[in-house]
Amino acid sequence: MVSPPTRYLVFFQYFGTKYSGVMETSNDQAVVGVQNYLEKAAQNLKPIVPIKFHISSRTDTGVHALCNSAHLDIQRAPGKPAFNEKQLIYSLNYHLKPEPIRILNAYRVTNSFHARFSALSRTYIYRLLMGCTHYSEIPVFEKDLCWAPAGGYLNVPAMQDAAQCLLGTHDFSTFRSLNSETPFQSPIRTVLQADIRPSSGFLSHHYEHRGLEFWELKFRSRSFLYRQVRRMVGALVAVGQGKLTPRHIKELLEIKDSRAFPPNAMAPPSGLFLKSVEY
Amino acid sequence: MVSPPTRYLVFFQYFGTKYSGVMETSNDQAVVGVQNYLEKAAQNLKPIVPIKFHISSRTDTGVHALCNSAHLDIQRAPGKPAFNEKQLIYSLNYHLKPEPIRILNAYRVTNSFHARFSALSRTYIYRLLMGCTHYSEIPVFEKDLCWAPAGGYLNVPAMQDAAQCLLGTHDFSTFRSLNSETPFQSPIRTVLQADIRPSSGFLSHHYEHRGLEFWELKFRSRSFLYRQVRRMVGALVAVGQGKLTPRHIKELLEIKDSRAFPPNAMAPPSGLFLKSVEY
Known part of the structure; x- marks a missing residue:
């Protein structure tokens, strides 16, 4: 039986100069978005459904974030338990390492939580x-x-x-x-x-x-x-x-x-x- | 008649990560010294003798400077007056622009002044x-x-x-x-x-x-x-x-x-x- 996806809210930081902005762009551009790197790093978690980051706050080319946020759903192979928050932070950062992008924190949230629309x-x-x-x-x-x-x-x-x-x-x-x-x-x-x-x-x-x-x-x-x-x-x-x-x-x-x-x-x-x- | 060289003391700043250190290295290396860039920028002043920077304080690969110093002699073509300090700062920085290296200040000094040995x-x-x-x-x-x-x-x-x-x-x-x-x-x-x-x-x-x-x-x-x-x-x-x-x-x-x-x-x-x- 396939276990349900687990939703996480993550907070992340980036030095924006080398990105086209935070939002995903098509991968064939010379300069891509922070989201491209986040999703590429997340693929290393071997989810059974590709992981999509729902970014809370758009930032343009060259704009930085001390702390932006996003939610994502992770669906693992049958029998595999959900990642705990520390594991998620650690492994995303491990795969982001060459980039000036860092996951600061992660929290498990309910499936109705939306990083963009829940923000106050x-x-x-x-x-x-x-x-x-x-x-x-x-x-x-x-x-x-x-x-x-x-x-x-x-x-x-x-x-x-x-x-x-x-x-x-x-x-x-x-x-x-x-x-x-x-x-x-x-x-x-x-x-x-x-x-x-x-x-x-x-x-x-x-x-x-x-x-x-x-x-x-x-x-x-x-x-x-x-x-x-x-x-x-x-x-x-x-x-x-x-x-x-x-x-x-x-x-x-x-x-x-x-x-x-x-x-x-x-x-x-x-x-x-x-x-x-x-x- | 050839005019005598004018000696300057310059203060400069650099983000050291991308350099082999402050001291000049042979130009065929993959990573060269801050001094290489300073001297390359100085060649644009069209001196009649190549300009050499006498660096006061050696720093290693990856070490930064909020402020290092050097002296240099500039000998101009006959009839050309010595650069004033503002001109020197401005034109060196103009040619250094793509690099994280900046001239902060320049002072005319006597020909006996030595950036390294005069430092207290x-x-x-x-x-x-x-x-x-x-x-x-x-x-x-x-x-x-x-x-x-x-x-x-x-x-x-x-x-x-x-x-x-x-x-x-x-x-x-x-x-x-x-x-x-x-x-x-x-x-x-x-x-x-x-x-x-x-x-x-x-x-x-x-x-x-x-x-x-x-x-x-x-x-x-x-x-x-x-x-x-x-x-x-x-x-x-x-x-x-x-x-x-x-x-x-x-x-x-x-x-x-x-x-x-x-x-x-x-x-x-x-x-x-x-x-x-x-x-």
């Missing part, structure tokens, strides 16, 4: 580096892990004012990029948190005198629209650069049209980290 | 990650940038006691690896600083609950013997693991024989950073 909220961090007058001043250890916007220092209090405008429930049409899902998705989202705080760089306590400042923007919402975080960050940075005012952020929200977003203002993927998915 | 001291940082029970628990962002010794947590107070034994002037013969320079170098060195302090990981304030702890060992001396820092760190970690006691560290110093160093105890290069060279 997502938290993203965006890392900014201020004080660089030129690209070459970015520390080599921060390459691909932050954004140093042109113009050096930013007006942080103005950015913090502007961030307040994004808090709460709004039609975020102006702050989404268009994709195939746009016609089917409500543009209404509730931003629960929008903070801007000083942060630190990798070993930056050893070179404070160079005048580099790391800042973090933190956003939490049940879900985000396509590229919403990068567009919000880009608009806030434009405020910090004096190109926009907090009042403009309110106006952009009121226009409710993605074409009204300032051209080329979207923040690059390198500074963006999915911090956590909350259940 | 060197400071190294060694990053330890405690709390990992398995290699796969190292965050993907810390890959190649720390050492997670087996055994999880270490006895830090014992390590701090042991570090005190290394302070001051000693014959460090047991703490050097042998190389071609060994017969010509005094094994006497004066360790001016040997600290062990809590540190932080890349974005580790976002995952404190995972029980990972970052620590930094800091060593300062006028100069160090070949692999002295990695051997001192390895011995201190052995103390932290309970394999050695602070008393053993004293005994190892007294033996004055590199063959007496515990086998396989040397710390790996990935956690080591040249922090600064002081003049």
Whole structure:
């Protein structure tokens, strides 16, 4: 008799620079998704049905995750007991080893649990580096892990004012990029948190005198629209650069049209980290 | 009339994982030194004599530098003025761009200045990650940038006691690896600083609950013997693991024989950073 599949929720981390994003792509592309590597690693568990990862939170090419999540079902050969959580973590990581992708945790969950739809909220961090007058001043250890916007220092209090405008429930049409899902998705989202705080760089306590400042923007919402975080960050940075005012952020929200977003203002993927998915 | 060469002191940074070390190697090797890239970049300045970097502080394969230094002489074609410091930084970085190597600063110095012999001291940082029970628990962002010794947590107070034994002037013969320079170098060195302090990981304030702890060992001396820092760190970690006691560290110093160093105890290069060279 075939035993029923066992469902797991897994949390995982990745350095996104070398992937086309988290979602699976066809394997014949030059650069594939994190999911391709997860599913390839999972095939080593010898399931009787190929294992599919249902990713909770999409991230784009070059975006990182301190912690993303997914659920998966594992159906083993008759007579074989379900993997325990430690075995699952250990063997997936063993097969992922050459990649900058790591399983952090695994939990057995009921078969009605869905990593995407059961999530209560997502938290993203965006890392900014201020004080660089030129690209070459970015520390080599921060390459691909932050954004140093042109113009050096930013007006942080103005950015913090502007961030307040994004808090709460709004039609975020102006702050989404268009994709195939746009016609089917409500543009209404509730931003629960929008903070801007000083942060630190990798070993930056050893070179404070160079005048580099790391800042973090933190956003939490049940879900985000396509590229919403990068567009919000880009608009806030434009405020910090004096190109926009907090009042403009309110106006952009009121226009409710993605074409009204300032051209080329979207923040690059390198500074963006999915911090956590909350259940 | 040919103008005299101009001497510069430059400070530079590198992510050491992909290099054979800082020193130049023959260009036909699969992996070459940081110096090879520096000199290749400098050839774009069109000097009338090839530019040689005189590196202040040797670092091994896989060792990083927050800041190393070198001097170089630039002789330009007749009638061309000497580069100013900003031009030099900018154009070297322009040509280094694809590499994780960056010129941080440049200063014109007198022709008697020597980056290696004029240095008053060197400071190294060694990053330890405690709390990992398995290699796969190292965050993907810390890959190649720390050492997670087996055994999880270490006895830090014992390590701090042991570090005190290394302070001051000693014959460090047991703490050097042998190389071609060994017969010509005094094994006497004066360790001016040997600290062990809590540190932080890349974005580790976002995952404190995972029980990972970052620590930094800091060593300062006028100069160090070949692999002295990695051997001192390895011995201190052995103390932290309970394999050695602070008393053993004293005994190892007294033996004055590199063959007496515990086998396989040397710390790996990935956690080591040249922090600064002081003049």
